[in-house]
Amino acid sequence: MHVVVLLKQVLDPEIPQKAFDVDPVRKVPKVERAPQVLSIFDGNALELALRLREARGDATITALTLGVERADEVLRKALALTCDAAVRVGADPEALDSRQKARLLAAAIRTLEPPDLVLAGRQAADWEAGQVGAMVAEELSLPCVPFVSRVEAAEDPLTVRQQLESGYAVVRLGGPSVCTVTNDETNVLRAAKVKDVMAAGRKPLRVIAPEEIGGISGLGPAVELLALELPAKRTGAEMVDAGSAEESARALARRLRELGAI
Amino acid sequence: MARVLAVLGLQGQGASASGLELLGLGARLARATSGTITALALGEGAGAQGERLLAHGADDVLWCADEALARWPGEAGLRALERAQQEVRPDLLLFSADSLGRDLAPRIAARLDAGLITEATELEFSEGRFVAARPVFGGKAIARMAATTELTVVTVRAGAGSALEPDASRAAGGSVRELDAAIAPGAAWPTVLRREIEASDGPRLEEAKTVVSGGRGVGGPEGFQTLQELADALKGAVGASRAAVDEGWVPAAWQVGQTGKAVAPDLYIAVGISGASQHMVGCSRAKTLVAINTDPDALIFETARIGVVGDYRELVPALARALRELA
Numbered sequence: 001m002h003v004v005v006l007l008k009q010v011l012d013p014e015i016p017q018k019a020f021d022v023d024p025v026r027k028v029p030k031v032e033r034a035p036q037v038l039s040i041f042d043g044n045a046l047e048l049a050l051r052l053r054e055a056r057g058d059a060t061i062t063a064l065t066l067g068v069e070r071a072d073e074v075l076r077k078a079l080a081l082t083c084d085a086a087v088r089v090g091a092d093p094e095a096l097d098s099r100q101k102a103r104l105l106a107a108a109i110r111t112l113e114p115p116d117l118v119l120a121g122r123q124a125a126d127w128e129a130g131q132v133g134a135m136v137a138e139e140l141s142l143p144c145v146p147f148v149s150r151v152e153a154a155e156d157p158l159t160v161r162q163q164l165e166s167g168y169a170v171v172r173l174g175g176p177s178v179c180t181v182t183n184d185e186t187n188v189l190r191a192a193k194v195k196d197v198m199a200a201g202r203k204p205l206r207v208i209a210p211e212e213i214g215g216i217s218g219l220g221p222a223v224e225l226l227a228l229e230l231p232a233k234r235t236g237a238e239m240v241d242a243g244s245a246e247e248s249a250r251a252l253a254r255r256l257r258e259l260g261a262i
Numbered sequence: 263m264a265r266v267l268a269v270l271g272l273q274g275q276g277a278s279a280s281g282l283e284l285l286g287l288g289a290r291l292a293r294a295t296s297g298t299i300t301a302l303a304l305g306e307g308a309g310a311q312g313e314r315l316l317a318h319g320a321d322d323v324l325w326c327a328d329e330a331l332a333r334w335p336g337e338a339g340l341r342a343l344e345r346a347q348q349e350v351r352p353d354l355l356l357f358s359a360d361s362l363g364r365d366l367a368p369r370i371a372a373r374l375d376a377g378l379i380t381e382a383t384e385l386e387f388s389e390g391r392f393v394a395a396r397p398v399f400g401g402k403a404i405a406r407m408a409a410t411t412e413l414t415v416v417t418v419r420a421g422a423g424s425a426l427e428p429d430a431s432r433a434a435g436g437s438v439r440e441l442d443a444a445i446a447p448g449a450a451w452p453t454v455l456r457r458e459i460e461a462s463d464g465p466r467l468e469e470a471k472t473v474v475s476g477g478r479g480v481g482g483p484e485g486f487q488t489l490q491e492l493a494d495a496l497k498g499a500v501g502a503s504r505a506a507v508d509e510g511w512v513p514a515a516w517q518v519g520q521t522g523k524a525v526a527p528d529l530y531i532a533v534g535i536s537g538a539s540q541h542m543v544g545c546s547r548a549k550t551l552v553a554i555n556t557d558p559d560a561l562i563f564e565t566a567r568i569g570v571v572g573d574y575r576e577l578v579p580a581l582a583r584a585l586r587e588l589a
Contacts, residue, residue, distance in 0.1 A: 013400045016561070017539060020402045029399060041521070099372060122364075127398050127405075128520060129380050134368035143337055145452045146365045149514060159455070163514050164361050165523070166466065167459040174450040182521070185510030220410070222377035226393065227406040237553060237569035248570055249580030252552070253588055255568060261529040261550040262472070262496065262585065 001059040002113045003049045006105060006120035006133065007078060008039045008093070009071040013125040020230075027228040028094060029126075038074045041121025043189035045181035046078060048151065049119055050190070055154035060084040062112055066101055068092050072205055079200035080192035087112070087206045089213075097221040098131035105132070106139030107213035115176060117158065122147055122180040130180075137178035145171050149184040264297035264387070267352035269343065270315070271362035274306040279469050280358045280420050282318050287385060287423025288356050289319030294387045297353070300324060302346045302441070304339060304362070305331050312438030317428040323438040324349070330445040336365050337451040342443040343370050349441070352413065354392055359417040359524070367417045377409025380417045392416065400520055401539035401546070420468060421526040421547040460513055464499050467516065472498030472529045475518055475545070478505040479534020479555060480574065486512055488578050489533060495582045501525065503541045519544035533574045537562025554578065 012035040021030040038046075046063070053059040063078035065071050066089040075086035089108050093101060109115060118140070120133030137144035145162055148171075153159040158173045163182050181187065192200075210216065242251040256262045268288040270281040277285075285301055292299040301320035303311050308325035315323045324346055330338035343366060347355070355370070357363030359381050371378035382394035392414045398405045408414070467473065474493040476486055486500060493500045501518040502511070518525055519541040530548035534555060535541060542565055545551065553566035554574050563569040570577060 011399070013540065014538075015402075017402050020399065022403050027405075029403065098368070098378070099375075102372065123521065125400070128400075129378075130364055131368040131371075131378060131380060134365070135372045138369050138372035143448075143450055143452050144365070144369060145336065147361060162454075164457070164459075165468070166515055167457065167513075168515075169457045170455045172453045172455050174448070174452055176450075177452060182514070183504065183508055184514045185508060188508055222371070222375065222409060222411050223379060224377075224408050224410050225405060226408055228398075229404045229406070231397070231401065231404055237563045237566040239563070239569045239571070241571065245572055245576035246580045246583075248572060249577055250584045250587075252568065252570055252581060253584035256529065256550065256552070257588055259550055259567075262588075 001056060001116045002062065003052060003059055004062045004064055004109055004112065004115040004118045005042070005046050005049045005078070005083070006118065006136070007042045007046065007063055007065045007074045008121070008124045009036050009065065009067050009074045010039045010124055010126040012037045013040065022228045022230060024228065027225050036070060036073065038077055039121055039125045041123060041125070041181055041183065044183045044187040045119040045121050046081065047187040047189045048148070048181055050081060052151050052154055055151065062087060064105065064108060065089070066091055066093055066105055075205055076200050077192065079203045080197040081190065082196055085206070086203070087208060089210060090207050091210050096216070097223050098129050099135055099222055100216045100219055102132050102135030102139050103216050103219055104210055104213065106136050108208050109140065111208065111213060117176070118142070118178040120178070120180050122182045133178060133180040140178070142176055142178050143174065144178045144180070145173070146180045147182040148179040149182050150186045264292060264295040264353040265350055266292045266297060266299040266354045266356065267302055267346060267350045268299060268356040269302045269304065269363065269366070271360070272303055272305040272308050272311065276307065277303070277311055277314060279425070280360065282425035283420065283423045284356055284358050284418055285315060285319050286425040287418060288354070289426060290423070291354065291385065291387050291392070298322070300350050302343070304342055309440065313433045314428070316433040316436040316438070317430050319426040320436060322436050324441045325438070326441040326443050328443055328445050330447055333454055334447055334451045335362065335454065337448065338445045339366050340369055341445045342441060344373065345443045346441055347374065355413060355415045357417045359419045363417045367415055371415040374413055375411060376413035376415050377411045378415040379407045379409065382416050382418050383422050385416055385418060385422060397520070397543050401543035419524045421524065460515055464493065464497065467499040467501055468523055468525060470499035471527050472496040473501045473518070473525050473527045473545070473548070474498055474531045474533065475501035475503065475535060476506055476533045477503035477535030478509070480506060480511070481534070483511040488575065492531070492578050492582045495585055496529070498527070503535050532562055532566065533578060535562055536560050537565060
């Protein structure tokens with residue numbers, strides 16, 4: 001069984017608002033030193049792949065990213081977590097829309113051993129569009145199951161858990177499929193072992209140029225970014241403190257009554 | 263003269279509040295262009311919703327209640343959607359940003375080579391095109407976007423629009439028609455074997471007037487019992503931050519935030535939640551936001567309307583008692 005996991009390197013989402021600014025002309029974030037991390041849900045997808053391989057024994061995992069050279073960091077991390085192979089499509093994700101990225105990722109997947117399962121985080125932690133995973137499915141003419149949080153049965157046919165608004169569905173795959181992955185308590189990404197981190201530095205990384213796989217000729221951007229702005233300034237809370245917890249709670253209840261909130 | 267197609271998913275419960283909001287938003291946009299809006303109702307019981315959807319702003323209703331939609335929601339939903347697209351030829355295709363819309367929108371947009379904007383919190387018709395605003399970077403910035411294609415596809419968050427006042431007299435003017443989707447299941451389609459719906463006595467999180475949410479500061483699953491008691495006293499629902507879900511303290515369905523549910527209650531009480539923008543995006547549409555936190559420097563006090571510094575283990579039960587005294 002071959003599992004491909006799509007990984008994206010993103011601006012660290014934990015950067016506080018006060019350190020975050022935008023360049024209104026280029027319409028990109030403006031952050032000093034701009035720390036980069038593996039997008040959170042992609043980490044959940046990677047953990048799900050690792051657990052699937054542990055449950056089955058016969059799986060190999062390829063980590064695939066689209067990014068500039070610095071994005072090799074997320075591939076090194078994937079290799080340190082014992083992924084079997086790592087591939088980067090050498091392109092700047094900021095210059096492409098979701099469909100264009102999906103086109104390139106799908107073309108890169110076609111150069112690999114045909115996957116039985118493609119996993120991607122449900123959305124990236126930077127632009128949070130939640131489009132690329134499902135669009136890769138379309139590009140590959142594969143079915144797609146969104147918001148998968150775990151594998152329910154690891155033998156064929158693979159059965160997965162899909163999160164719904166008010167619970168979950170158990171879904172049986174009918175063959176090669178794309179699953180987008182959401183978080184739950186079973187798929188928090190593990191830490192790499194020190195010896196694996198050392199070994200990962202020596203493993204090969206394959207880089208594919210977009211031209212080698214057909215590029216995106218004929219596929220213009222479908223969405224235009226008109227503006228990137230900071231949200232309206234916040235003013236700060238009115239603090240309630242009436243001494244004891246009991247009195248503060250009473251004061252809070254009265255205030256909520258005045259405001260018509262209860 | 264735009265043609266708008268709004269997709270409403272039903273699961274035997276009739277159109278949801280968010281579905282009617284979506285319809286209201288679509289109807290206003292259609293009118294702004296002197297165009298028309300068709301509602302596409304998908305799922306069990308869809309055929310019985312026609313008059314209600316007309317009364318809430320649809321000019322026409324297409325419905326599909328094919329049983330395939332329950333077993334193969336994504337793939338069968340796409341087939342129905344493709345057929346509806348061929349009939350209506352919309353300029354704007356609208357979905358709610360829920361599990362159905364987030365599933366179908368990217369795939370239909372790819373199939374139709376259309377520009378897609380997801381998780382919109384605002385959508386307007388401006389200078390001849392549909393322009394959407396949406397939070398990005400965990401709510402630290404707002405992006406304004408428009409499609410460059412003839413068809414614009416948008417998924418819309420709760421609170422971006424509002425339902426129209428129902429007008430039963432509108433029902434006479436519109437048509438209600440079953441969509442002939444002719445869904446033939448494919449062998450490779452992922453099949454729903456069963457659904458486990460978490461039973462809840464209280465209101466649904468998305469529709470509750472009051473939400474009491476807990477984060478890492480709640481400290482464990484037993485703390486959520488304390489929050490549940492307050493929610494019960496207020497006839498509200500309990501929510502959670504991603505941290506509490508990742509710890510396994512509460513089900514994932516309780517998660518509020520950029521990657522969970524977006525809620526817009528009258529009152530939102532955030533307990534032990536630091537206020538990461540990722541979470542705040544999901545609750546910023548609450549009319550009144552109250553934060554309870556032991557850390558006086560917690561980020562959430564910047565956004566909250568009212569803040570109390572202290573231990574929720576004392577404050578929350580005391581608040582439940584105080585509310586009973588007032589009642």
